[in-house]
Amino acid sequence: MVRLFGPLVGLFFAVALLWSFGIGAYTAATDPSPPSAEALFVEHPKHVEFSFDSAFGTFDKAQLQRGFKVYQEVCSACHSLKQVAFRDLAALGYNEAEVKAIAKNWASKAQTFDPKTGDRGERPNLPADHFPAVYYAGQGVPPDLSLITKSRHGGAQYVHSLLTGYAEQVGYKNEKGQELLKMFPDAKTPDGLYFNPYFANLNLAMPAPLVSDDQVAYTDGTKATVEQMSKDVSAFLTWTAEPKLDKRKQTGWPVLGFLVFATALAYLAKRNVWADKH
Amino acid sequence: MSFPWANEYKPTSPLMQWVDQRLPLPRFVYNAVGGGYPVPRNLNYMWNFGILAGVALMLQIVTGVVLAMHYAANDKVAFDSVEHIMRDVNWGWMLRYAHANGASMFFIVVYTHIFRGFFYSSYKAPREMIWLLGVVIFLLMMATAFMGYVLPWGQMSFWGAKVITGLFSAIPLVGTPLQEWLLGGFAPDNAALNRFFSLHFLLPFVILGVIILHVWALHIPGSSNPTGVEVKQESDTVPFHPYYTAKDGFGLGLFLILYCALVFFAPNLLGHPDNYIPANPLSTPAHIVPEWYFWPFYAILRAFTADFMFIPAKLMGVLAMFSAILVWFFLPWLDTGPVRSGHYRPLFRKFFYLLVVDVLVLGYCGGAPAAEPYVMISQIASLYYFLHFLVILPIVSSIETPQPLPFSITEAVLGKDEHAVLSPTQPAVA
Amino acid sequence: MAEQASIASATVTGEEGVRRRDFINIAAVSVAGVGGLAALYPLISQMAPSADVLAESSTEIDISAIATGQAIKAVWRKQPVFIRNLTPEEIKKAEAVDVASLRDPQTLAERTTAGKTNWLITMGVCTHLGCVPLGAGEGEVKGEFGGYFCPCHGSSYDTAARIRKGPAPKNLEVPPHEFSSDTVVKIG
Numbered sequence: 090m091v092r093l094f095g096p097l098v099g100l101f102f103a104v105a106l107l108w109s110f111g112i113g114a115y116t117a118a119t120d121p122s123p124p125s126a127e128a129l130f131v132e133h134p135k136h137v138e139f140s141f142d143s144a145f146g147t148f149d150k151a152q153l154q155r156g157f158k159v160y161q162e163v164c165s166a167c168h169s170l171k172q173v174a175f176r177d178l179a180a181l182g183y184n185e186a187e188v189k190a191i192a193k194n195w196a197s198k199a200q201t202f203d204p205k206t207g208d209r210g211e212r213p214n215l216p217a218d219h220f221p222a223v224y225y226a227g228q229g230v231p232p233d234l235s236l237i238t239k240s241r242h243g244g245a246q247y248v249h250s251l252l253t254g255y256a257e258q259v260g261y262k263n264e265k266g267q268e269l270l271k272m273f274p275d276a277k278t279p280d281g282l283y284f285n286p287y288f289a290n291l292n293l294a295m296p297a298p299l300v301s302d303d304q305v306a307y308t309d310g311t312k313a314t315v316e317q318m319s320k321d322v323s324a325f326l327t328w329t330a331e332p333k334l335d336k337r338k339q340t341g342w343p344v345l346g347f348l349v350f351a352t353a354l355a356y357l358a359k360r361n362v363w364a365d366k367h
Numbered sequence: 368m369s370f371p372w373a374n375e376y377k378p379t380s381p382l383m384q385w386v387d388q389r390l391p392l393p394r395f396v397y398n399a400v401g402g403g404y405p406v407p408r409n410l411n412y413m414w415n416f417g418i419l420a421g422v423a424l425m426l427q428i429v430t431g432v433v434l435a436m437h438y439a440a441n442d443k444v445a446f447d448s449v450e451h452i453m454r455d456v457n458w459g460w461m462l463r464y465a466h467a468n469g470a471s472m473f474f475i476v477v478y479t480h481i482f483r484g485f486f487y488s489s490y491k492a493p494r495e496m497i498w499l500l501g502v503v504i505f506l507l508m509m510a511t512a513f514m515g516y517v518l519p520w521g522q523m524s525f526w527g528a529k530v531i532t533g534l535f536s537a538i539p540l541v542g543t544p545l546q547e548w549l550l551g552g553f554a555p556d557n558a559a560l561n562r563f564f565s566l567h568f569l570l571p572f573v574i575l576g577v578i579i580l581h582v583w584a585l586h587i588p589g590s591s592n593p594t595g596v597e598v599k600q601e602s603d604t605v606p607f608h609p610y611y612t613a614k615d616g617f618g619l620g621l622f623l624i625l626y627c628a629l630v631f632f633a634p635n636l637l638g639h640p641d642n643y644i645p646a647n648p649l650s651t652p653a654h655i656v657p658e659w660y661f662w663p664f665y666a667i668l669r670a671f672t673a674d675f676m677f678i679p680a681k682l683m684g685v686l687a688m689f690s691a692i693l694v695w696f697f698l699p700w701l702d703t704g705p706v707r708s709g710h711y712r713p714l715f716r717k718f719f720y721l722l723v724v725d726v727l728v729l730g731y732c733g734g735a736p737a738a739e740p741y742v743m744i745s746q747i748a749s750l751y752y753f754l755h756f757l758v759i760l761p762i763v764s765s766i767e768t769p770q771p772l773p774f775s776i777t778e779a780v781l782g783k784d785e786h787a788v789l790s791p792t793q794p795a796v797a
Numbered sequence: 798m799a800e801q802a803s804i805a806s807a808t809v810t811g812e813e814g815v816r817r818r819d820f821i822n823i824a825a826v827s828v829a830g831v832g833g834l835a836a837l838y839p840l841i842s843q844m845a846p847s848a849d850v851l852a853e854s855s856t857e858i859d860i861s862a863i864a865t866g867q868a869i870k871a872v873w874r875k876q877p878v879f880i881r882n883l884t885p886e887e888i889k890k891a892e893a894v895d896v897a898s899l900r901d902p903q904t905l906a907e908r909t910t911a912g913k914t915n916w917l918i919t920m921g922v923c924t925h926l927g928c929v930p931l932g933a934g935e936g937e938v939k940g941e942f943g944g945y946f947c948p949c950h951g952s953s954y955d956t957a958a959r960i961r962k963g964p965a966p967k968n969l970e971v972p973p974h975e976f977s978s979d980t981v982v983k984i985g
Contacts, residue, residue, distance in 0.1 A: 091700035092761050099757025102690070103750050105675040105683055110746040112673040117739055144632050172450045176852045217852040232644075235450070239635065240643035289653065330643070333453070333460040340461065341631025347835075348627060351828045352620025355613070358825035361818040362613040366408055366605060433843055455848040458839035613822075616829065 126273040130263050132286045134243035134250040139324055147335045148328055150182040155307055156325025157181060159318050162305050163298050164234060165196070167227075170220040172235035173329050180332060188216050197221045228281050229294025238323070239330040245323040250287040252319040255297040258284035370589070372601040374402045399586065405604035406611055407592035409780050413487075414590070414611075415618035416480040421578065422619060423473035426626075428571050430466040431515075438518065440564035442557040445520035446645040464634040465626075470512050471637045472626045474660035477505060481695075486719055487595060488707040493588045495699040500581040502695045504574055509661070509692075511570040514563040516658055517555070521642035526655045528555040528563070534668075537682040554648060594779045595707025596772055603776035654736050662733030663726050666745040667691050667752065669737055687749065694756045701756060704764035706772065714767040718759055725751045855985030857977060860916070868933040870921055873984045877921030878972060879933045879945070880982070883956060888914060890943065891957035901968045905957040908971050918974050918982065919958045923947040925965035930954065945969065 140149040157178070160170070175192035183191065198211035199218050214221065225231050238244040258278050261269045263286075269276060278284045282292040299315045299322075307313045328334070376394040378384045387394055397403045437456050439448040452459035481501070484490060490498035513531060517524045532549050536542040551558030589598060598604055605611075629636065637659055641652045657665055671684040678686075694701075702715075709716045725748050732745035773779040858871045860880055868881035883891075891905040909917055921929050925947065931937040932945035932954075940946030941962070942955035952963030959968040974984045 091697050092703070095694075095697060095701050095757045095761060098690070098694075099753045102687055102753040102757075105678075105687075106670060106746050106750045106753075108675050109671050109673040109680070110743060110750075113739075113743055113746065117743075122739075172447070172454065174849065174852065176848075177454070217849070236643040240640050242640055337460065337464075337631055337634070341627065344627050344631060345624065347832060348620060348624045351825070351832055352617065352624060354821065354825040354828055355617040355620045358822045359613040359617045361821055362609045364818075366610065429840065433840055436844065437847075451847070451849065455850075457842045457845055457847060459843060459847070461839055462843060616825065 126269065126276040127290055129267060129272070130261075130269050130276075130286055130291060131289060132250070132254070132263075134246040134287065135254075137246055137249050137320060137323075139245055139320070139327070141324070141327060141334055144338065144341075147338070149324065151309055151311075152321050152324045153181045153328050154183075155305075155309065155311060155313075155318075156321035156323070156328075158307070159299075159305050159322040160234070160325055163318075164322065165220075165223065167223060167225045167231040167295075168234045169223040169231075170235050170329060171222060171233050172219070173332075174217060174219045175214060176216040177332060181328070185216075192216050192218065195221070197223065227294075231295070234326055234329065236330045238327045244330075245327045247287065248326055249319050249323040251285060252297075252299055252322070253316060254287040255283060255285050261286070369398065369403065369586075370405045370598065370601070370604065372604075373398070373405050374606055376401075376403055399582065400612070401608045402606040404586065404589075404607040405598070405601075406590050406607050407598055407603060407776050408605045408610070409592050409594065409776050410590065410611070410614075411593050412614075412618060413479070413483040413593075415615055416476050416483060418615045419476045419618060419622050420473065420480055422622070423469060423476050424571065424574060424578065426469045427466065427473060428575070430462050430469060431568070431571065433462055434466055435568060438564075440518065440561050442520060442560050442646070445518065445560060449519045461630065464630045467638060468626065468629045468634060470515065470658070471629070471660065472622070473508070474512070476622070477508065478660070481505065482723065485722070486709040486716075487591060487593060488702060488704075488709070489591045490699045491702070491707050492699065494585075494591060496584040496587075497581060498699060499696060500577055500584055502692065504577050504581060505695075506692060507570055507574045507577065511567060511574065512658065512660065514567040514570075516642075517560065517563045518567060519642060520560060520646045522644040522646060522650075522652050523639050523642040523655070525555055525646035525648065526651055527657055528559060530655060531657075532559075534685045534688075537679070537685045539682070555646075556648075591707065592776060593708055593710060594773055594776055595711065596774075596776055596779070599775045600777065656734055659730070659734060662731070663729035664688050664691055664733070666729040666733035666741075667749045669733070669742065670745045670749040672742060672746075687753075691749075691752060694753070698756070698760075702760045702764045704767065704769070706769040711770040711772055712763075712767060713770065715760075715763050718755060718763060721751070722755050725755070855983060857981055857983045859980060860982055861980035865915070870933050871984070873972060877929050877933075878984060879917075879919050879921045879958070879969070881917040881919075881933065881958075883915045883917055887943065887956040891955060891959075894955065894957075894959075900960050900966070903957075903959060903968055908957055908959075908968070910974075910976060913976060916976075916982070917956075917958060918984070919969035919971055922970070923949065923952055923965055924960065924967035924969065925950055925952050925963070930969070 140146050140152065160168075175188055175195070178188050178191060179185070192214040195214045199214050199221055201210045201212050202208075203210070223231070238248055241247045243250070259270065261284070263269070269291075276291065278292045282294055283296050284291060285293055299318050302315060303313045304315075305313055305318055311317060331337075376387070376391075376397040378387050378393065383393060386392070394403075434452060437448065437452045437459060439445060449463065452463050454460075456462075484498065484501070513527070517528045528550075532546050532555070535549060536546040538545060547553060549559075550556075551562060592598075639656065639658075644652075656662070665688075668684040668688040671680050671687055674680050675683050704712065704715070706712055709719055728748045729745060729752065732741045732748065735741040854874060856871070856873050858878075858880065860869075860882075863869055863880060863882045865882050866884045866887075868879055871878045871880055888905065896902045896904055905914060905917075908919075909915075921933060923930050926949060928947050928949035930945035930947040930952070932939040938946050938948075940953035942953050944954040944956045944958050944961075946953050947963065947965065950964050952965035953961050954965075954969055955961050957968075960966070972984050974982055977983050
């Protein structure tokens with residue numbers, strides 16, 4: 090039975106697939122779908138090196154503090170960071186008093202609600218609080234940045250590329266020398282959006298946030314170039330997405346070392362046991 | 368069952384004798400995975416993967432139970448509760464990464480186990496029941512893994528749940544009501560998340576139960592082996608313990624090295640970035656893909672792009688995808704050749720390797736965007752997949768001339784020597 | 798572990814080889830055991846209070862609105878804390894008690910901050926079996942000693958929240974606290 094019906098079922102699927110294939114091939118030959126502007130002009134993230142890249146790499150705390158400053162002074166106007174609590178900033182090297190002060194002085198306050206009176210109010214943030222929600226009334230929906238480097242292909246490199254990748258759209262050419270607006274006149278960036286070849290659909294609602302050197306006043310002597318600020322905030326956002334990165338790698342090496350040792354022993358033991366059977 | 372020469376459990380301590388007379392559990396274990404289970408002496412490393420699959424399941428259960436202590440199955444807080452695990456719970460990041468990558472390791476091991484079964488025709492008589500139970504385990508694993516992936520309630524969780532339950536809507540007449548029943552709503556939301564959590568917690572224990580049946584069925588004929596020649600004499604076997612416990616111990620070490628390398632150094636390598644975006648029912652990710660272990664089947668699903676006769680393309684795809692696994696149930700009766708091992712089946716062997724390549728190609732296409740040339744490649748690859756199992760195997764098994772088999776396992780190991788008998792004093796001829 | 802194997806090989810390799818082999822086998826099993834035990838650590842540790850819970854181990858409370866003779870219930874570490882503004886009569890009553898006669902001898906001064914003896918801050922957790930005593934809320938029974946009364950098993954506390962009657966063994970616990978200002982107290 091099985092040997093009779095099996096081939097019949099197999100042939101049924103085979104014919105159906107050939108049918109799909111034929112129709113697909115015919116369509117591809119007669120009515121090929123044109124390449125999209127995104128496919129030709131969206132760039133892969135730039136290659137930038139970060140201290141935490143390699144299997145031994147760790148966060149550079151000074152860089153994270155600078156990146157936090159960039160977030161605080163530039164990004165936090167529109168972007169929330171709700172998975173992160175002020176107390177977590179201790180990992181950046183701030184002491185308890187500094188964390189408390191950062192929380193207390195944070196521009197947007199924690200919301201309160203008095204169930205007796207129904208009054209809504211505000212109070213300064215405490216270290217135990219998460220970063221407060223941000224309400225943005227303008228165009229676009231600024232995403233929460235807590236996990237941004239983990240939720241985009243390319244991670245920190247992508248964030249850095251996006252921040253530094255704004256370009257003039259008129260006359261923009263990709264690496265092959267194709268000119269965007271000549272090939273795709275419809276791809277012209279609408280008013281209120283900004284052209285950026287690192288963004289998935291080339292146009293985004295966020296204007297270039299980092300525009301001039303020393304936009305953020307660094308206190309550790311580092312020159313606050315746009316490139317530097319962008320790298321620093323990308324590193325900071327890697328920390329917000331994966332705060333346990335250092336601990337993960339620090340745990341990983343001893344674990345792997347132990348396992349290699351144990352496996353080598355297991356191999357020797359296995360050879361012992363089998364010594365008389367081969 | 369066992370071979371007549373199997374060692375008998377003889378507890379020496381009075382305590383163990385006392386236990387043995389009242390609850391022979393140690394005897395049971397001894398006969399199952401101890402010195403009382405004679406196993407062919409020639410098993411290669413491909414035979415490690417059964418035990419490894421068992422270990423992977425236990426790892427998943429342990430890490431999963433622990434994660435469930437912190438996870439909240441509610442659509443409003445599920446995503447944040449996973450981040451709470453990653454940030455605040457002691458070692459939570461490690462436990463979650465261990466669970467997520469443990470699923471991948473489980474599938475790597477089980478796929479190897481299955482393809483070992485294909486190559487050595489482990490499904491052939493008298494081991495059909497082991498094989499059938501194995502396919503059941505695989506189906507349960509797929510269901511469990513799918514529901515587990517929904518729990519973090521990220522974008523891929525949500526849209527994965529929507530797409531996969533959407534498959535059921537392809538069924539004529541009852542499809543849409545069935546989908547709504549599965550979800551407890553019109554789209555995935557709190558009801559779906561809660562029931563998926565409940566079932567995701569339950570199913571691993573069902574899998575454990577079926578594994579016990581799988582191993583029980585294995586112990587009736589005993590393990591197969593790379594020659595495919597059945598055990599004939601005592602010199603063909605060695606006791607499971609210490610021989611295979613030692614070998615499995617080494618294999619387990621290698622497994623754990625790969626596993627920990629993933630967990631500690633590339634924990635998100637096999638995941639998808641979109642699942643770190645909270646579920647948003649109003650915005651679909653540009654490119655929905657399931658986890659990598661579903662990619663070959665996802666490619667088959669998407670390969671059917673045109674209505675065929677009176678069957679809509681969507682239904683064809685769903686039928687084909689489920690058939691791609693269901694066909695494994697019929698393998699023992701599709702491949703009826705007398706010889707088991709691929710080592711002695713030259714023609715079968717060629718098609719087997721073609722199948723391996725074919726499934727890898729399907730996997731690659733399943734993970735790629737639904738665009739040309741991937742769709743056309745997956746159509747050709749799906750075509751071969753079905754032909755392989757349903758047409759080629761029956762034909763090959765009838766027409767091929769197998770190579771001569773060794774007389775026995777002992778002969779295969781020690782060489783064809785009339786005087787070769789196993790004895791500790793005589794050096795073995797390799 | 799590898800008894801059969803090593804016994805079988807004994808005839809071939811002699812005593813020396815057996816000992817070395819046994820050693821490796823024992824070492825392998827022991828190392829695996831150590832690894833297994835080490836893996837238990839995170840599994841056990843994960844049940845301890847998480848970072849967000851520990852972060853809320855201290856709390857600041859505004860006491861400016863508590864009039865003399867009133868009390869409020871605050872929450873500290875997910876447990877009730879009674880903050881009572883004692884009246885002069887209550888203070889007098891508490892100080893009049895012979896400390897030696899108490900089950901858990903403590904003076905009011907020992908239970909309050911110097912200069913702020915009118916602020917009695919205690920856990921709202923009966924030291925018997927953990928019920929929340931009555932007496933802090935408006936119109937609640939204060940028990941025969943005018944402090945707190947636990948309805949579960951009838952423990953009565955006096956105006957310094959010391960146990961006077963009933964099964965509870967200890968006075969209501971005074972949590973660590975300090976006054977950040979005249980109107981704010983930090984507990985924990």
